[in-house]
Amino acid sequence: MTEGAAVHGPRRFTAREAIALLSTDFTDLPDPTAPAPPRSYGPDGPLAWQGYGASRDRAAERTGEEESVVCGTATVKGEDGGTTRAVLIAFEFGFLGGSLGERTGDRLEAAHTYAREHRLPVVSLVATGGSRMQEGMRALVQLQRVARQSALTRAARLPQIAVLRDPTTGGGWATLGAGADVILALPGAQVGFAGSRVRPPDADPAAYTAEAQLASGAVDAVVPERELPEALALWLRLLTDPSTDPVPPPPALGDAGLPATGWEAVRAARAPRRPGAEAYLDASFTRRAAISGDRCGGTDEGMLCGFGTRARDGRTVAYAAQTGTATRPAGYRTAARLIRLADRLRIPVLTLVDTPGAANDAEAERQGAGAAIAELFAAVAAAETPVTTLLIGEGGSGGALALAAPDNTWATPDSYFSVIAPEPAAAILKRPADEVRATADQLRIRPQDLVELGVVRGVVERER
Incomplete structure (x- = not known):
């Protein structure tokens, strides 16, 4: 032996x-x-x-x-x-x-x-x-x-x-x-x-x-x-399947229409039955292979990363998708690793944004939350391969923006993006709890608001 x-x-x-x-x-x-x-x-x-x-x-x-x-x-x-x-x-x-x-x-x-x-x-x-x-x-x-x-x-x-x-x-x-x-x-x-x-x-x-x-x-x-x-x-x-063509954003999977108010947008994005990352990935790819871990001692189940065969045309697309949880430092580093690899192999990237924000507990700080988010911002900014982003739920502050492609981000009707969620925004402004909904309107976080502000390119519709 x-x-x-x-x-x-x-x-x-x-x-x-x-x-x-x-x-x-x-x-x-x-x-x-x-x-x-x-x-x-x-x-x-x-x-x-x-x-x-x-x-x-x-x-x-x-x-x-x-x-x-x-x-x-x-x-x-x-x-x-x-x-x-x-x-x-x-x-x-x-x-x-x-x-x-x-x-x-x-x-x-x-x-x-x-x-x-x-x-x-x-x-x-x-x-x-x-x-x-x-x-x-x-x-x-x-x-x-x-x-x-x-x-x-x-x-x-x-x-x-x-x-x-x-x-x-x-x-x-x-x-x-x-x-x-x-x-x-x-x-x-x-x-x-x-x-x-x-x-x-x-x-x-x-x-x-x-x-x-x-x-x-x-x-x-x-x-x-x-x-x-x-x-x-x-x-x-x-x-071994490079491509220079960007990925079109997937169609919306939910039944929700455009929200009338900011608070309606928040409620739609937080709805427990709203289609999440797994549903969008299943609909977008026929086969997938996942990468796991940041190579620094950590993993984050709330960040799904890998490569898949796109259902519509059979080509390879890399993906990084948030699943609605607060993203851990390991999740940001794993996504940055995925984007750098896809960029080197000339494979287009699809990112799905859905997080209330970055994890902000003491352990996340000890694990280098700020540095991890900065690393992902840099990976997206430096990528020469095309990156497409679809906002499918909550877009909570910089913890969500780090995964978003500048000038090529789209939104579903049941999503919102905000500089900060309405509740902490109201708290920071020293407003009472009954002003949270009004604050949501003031922040202009609805998908249609994001289009008018030039933050997203458009709102995707459900396939007919």
């Missing part, structure tokens, strides 16, 4: 088994070290580590591989018949714990270079214990090399997807894993920077699992083995 495994733990795949889950036409890339003369090290490597060469020989004989990573190209096919060609990088944990050495770095660099030259997405099937101790700092600096290649691939506007197998620890997690655009993990996989043999003695092992990383916002989804091929095929199709 290899280090870190449990008697009833997750299944451990060889590199070739992991590849076979996803494709039947995998072709190895040429070994970049084969045609070149070997480095001037002896058989025991740059440190002359006694027995290292023999360990490599045994690992090669046991696994059938010459190094800890297998790189090649493959066609990933979904259940609907759609296919995407990709570069696959699969770690062989049976080869010295899937550790990264200089030759591993050679192969990873060659794989990313091939991906850029042929405009292919990169999928990393990670299973590694970290850097190879027998090569010392020559092994550790491969992390800089890998990070450089990942950055170049990112700059080339090519998506990178990581699938975390058991175990994913050390520098492999901190580069190919955590540095990917979308991160999927197999259930029960050990995932963490610290492997089980170097953790503090009082460490909670549950914190180093795929499920814990999902809860803390570091992983987008935990995907069972049987669902992985289709999930990966969907992600590849969604992330």
Whole structure:
């Protein structure tokens, strides 16, 4: 049993088994070290580590591989018949714990270079214990090399997807894993920077699992083995479908007409049976794949983010949707992450605004509410890909405006947008409670008011 495994733990795949889950036409890339003369090290490597060469020989004989990573190209096919060609990088944990050495770095660099030259997405099937101790700092600096290649691939506007197998620890997690655009993990996989043999003695092992990383916002989804091929095929199709055309706003789903007063607008937007984000997303997309978490330790269930296939024309659209709750800092950071990714991949964005405002409790302040909102404002402002916004409920102050596209925001009849909600507005102005409704009128927050003020482009109607 290899280090870190449990008697009833997750299944451990060889590199070739992991590849076979996803494709039947995998072709190895040429070994970049084969045609070149070997480095001037002896058989025991740059440190002359006694027995290292023999360990490599045994690992090669046991696994059938010459190094800890297998790189090649493959066609990933979904259940609907759609296919995407990709570069696959699969770690062989049976080869010295899937550790990264200089030759591993050679192969990873060659794989990313091939991906850029042929405009292919990169999928990393990670299973590694970290850097190879027998090569010392020559092994550790491969992390800089890998990070450089990942950055170049990112700059080339090519998506990178990581699938975390058991175990994913050390520098492999901190580069190919955590540095990917979308991160999927197999259930029960050990995932963490610290492997089980170097953790503090009082460490909670549950914190180093795929499920814990999902809860803390570091992983987008935990995907069972049987669902992985289709999930990966969907992600590849969604992330390799650029478009320069903006998304038209969805039609209204509610039955409400335009409100006569400001307070009627507030009541319509707060109505419990009013169609919310899930209803609009279901109506807009045939298939969706969600991203989760801000990569900073947080998630917000009140902010739905991901990519989907638009029902009307089949093209990919990114979405960020508030669900009517006060938005947490993690929600703003997740939405900013989504918009930056869509912008880099040239995928249009649809945002749905529905929040009474940003969360303003003490914990939200400690989590950096102001900085998170500023980050989202900046992501929307800097986006070169078209962003379309539909106000579907409450538009509470800057916490709502941060998600709205300047000059391309629309409203449903059962929505309102306000510099601040009528109740706190009245309180700030030291007005009694019976003047809240009059204050709502003075704020001019109805959809038709917003059009007249030039805040929204128009009010969308229900489809007939």
